[in-house]
Amino acid sequence: MTPDASTRLCPREESTQEMYPMRPFAIGLTAALAVAVLVPSAVISAQKEQKGKPAIDAKAREAGMKEAPAIMQASGASCTVSDARYIGEDKKAGAKYFEVACNEGMGFALVAKKDTAPQVYSCLESSQPGPDGKVGGLACILPGNANPGAGLDAYVKKGGASCEIENTRAIGTGAKNSYFEVACKGGAGYVVQTTAPMNIGGEVAVNSCLLYEEGGNVSCKLTNRQTQLQIVDTLNTAAAAAGTKCAIKDKRYVLSTKADNYFEVACDDGKGYIYQQTSATGAFNRAIPCAQAGFVGGGCTMTDAVAAQTEQAGFYSKLAGKAGFTCDVEKYGLLPTNDPKKEIVELKCKGSDVGGIAVFTATDGKVFDCLTAEMNGFRCSFTKKDTQYARLTKDLIGFNKASCQVSDARIIGSTDTEGFIEVACSDGLPGWVLGYPIGVAKPAAKEFLSCTQAKGIGGGCKLPTNKPKA
Structure with a gap:
């Protein structure tokens, strides 16, 4: 008996491309910079200049390495502390301030308060200059944090973007996420969304700057539209x-x-x-x-797409005719293919109930009617199923079953060489199963089975009038 088989169908391209435009939305952002600026200057440890750069006091470093690792671990941020410094303490507010450098790349400024979860700000946020061009008291100065933007590289890669980072900036932090901008060599730019606090093990999204409206609360400033x-x-x-x-x-x-x-x-x-x-x-x-x-975002807007579609419909009409399928193409739709030398198109014919799936190459083509197309892995959406019943009724006559006027049909399975269609009859009597060769544009039925004989094919007959009576 024919082995059990199941039909695998290729949906139309619109549904396989996941055409869901990722649109920006309003996000309540808080600038970490504001926190840094509000740190009272009196609590910041005095820092000496050394060759134009702040010198890090050995005692501040010792105190930082003693306390900061535990605070960092409690924060949930992604950081194995490699260096740390104690910045200062606001005894009135009950807050201590630290900077840490991390093996993972991105460093952080910490605000630790008793009985409260630590506040964590990436060095990109805490070191970002304010409107006056000056950085605040939580700016990162440890050697390991000299290039905080490099800490975004791992997040960009995890988000699936290809970017040789040229410049970075912090956009802001919301209740659950932090946002950063990266500018890449070559002009591309991205908005990087991470968890807050940042953790490389959390969700990361990297979206093109082109996705965001200029001037929005989440938008790009390091590159412009023209450059992008x-x-x-x-x-x-x-x-x-x-x-x-x-x-x-x-x-x-x-x-x-x-x-x-x-x-x-x-x-x-x-x-x-x-x-x-x-x-x-x-x-x-x-x-x-x-x-x-x-199917792509409503199609083209800068060219006359209607004229182009009319011209293309005429072209498909000629190709279909050359393949032996007469069709004045009124409407068409592309189906997905992994073969760049092959084009698969659904055709709707003007003034006709007949439609088909065309497979065109540079040298030839074939067109399956909508009935046999489904057995070959494609499904028509322009053509109604009941318009195919007359063809099935005619095929049954070839097996001396003229009494069955087909009232319903379904594909029940296929093998590499044969596809099977279950049909129901309008008189309510048990229907049949027809077998057709796979890969043939205009196949003649090669096999005729009762539902009893077809039990081993795709689960057997399931149309209501074909089910065995209890």
Whole structure:
């Protein structure tokens, strides 16, 4: 008997690309800098200058290493203390202040109060100058904290971004998260979201600066929009190498998903594309013609997408006809494929109930009608299922079962060579199972089975009128 089989279906591209634009939202931020500034100057240990840099008192270091590691551990921040210093104490407020350097890279300023969880501020936050250009009393001066921005590198990598950090700044801290900006060599920039306090073991999100509105409470200042869009020129060079040439007239950021960034380009020749970039590596993925890019953030806005789609529909009509499938294409939709030399398209034919799934290559193509397409791993969404029943009824006549007018059908499974369709009959009597060859555009039914004979295929018949009577 035919082995048990199950059909695996490829959904439309819209549902597989996870096109959920990551949009910024209002976040209540508190500037750690304000805390640093408010530390009374009287409680700060006196610091001597040594070659233009603050000298660290040996006793302050000894006191810091004695107390700070335990406080740091209690804070929950990601830090194995490698160096520390005692900054001072506000006896009236019952607060002690420390700076620590960490093996993990990012250092911190600590505020410790009795019976209260420690307050932890990254050195990027505590050392950031105020409006007057001066840093506050909690600024980091330990040698291990000389470059606090480097401590963000591990977070950027964990967030999946490719960035050689050139500049950094603290944006602010909310109730649960801290936000930082990084500027990368080459013009790209990101907003890094970490837990508060920072812990490399916690959740990290790294999003392109292009995602955030300029001037918002979470936004980028180290790079501007024009600089950030320079990446499109790099993608354009890669697109040209892959066979898509465009003299860019205009460009814009479209959206980001969990895995990719999308940019639209308008070309001097009137054409347009949406470039897909893999966010983890920054590499060019593919160029999507505007005629096929409706599933990406609403499609192209800088070129005449309607005209492009009309032209593309005519092109698909010709390709389908060449493949032996007559169809005046009214509507089409791309399906995902991992083969760059293959295009898989759903076709809706004008003035017809017939639709299909086309598989086109540079040299040939085949079009499956919507019934046999499902057995081959694709599913039509433009064509109603009941329009396929007449074809199944006709196939049953070939097996001398003209009494069955098909009223329902479902794919019950497939093997590498054969797919199986369960059908129900309008008279309510038990239906049948038809077998068709896989990979054939216009297959003739090759096998005919009763539901009893088909028990071992995909769990057997399950349509209501085909279930065994109790």
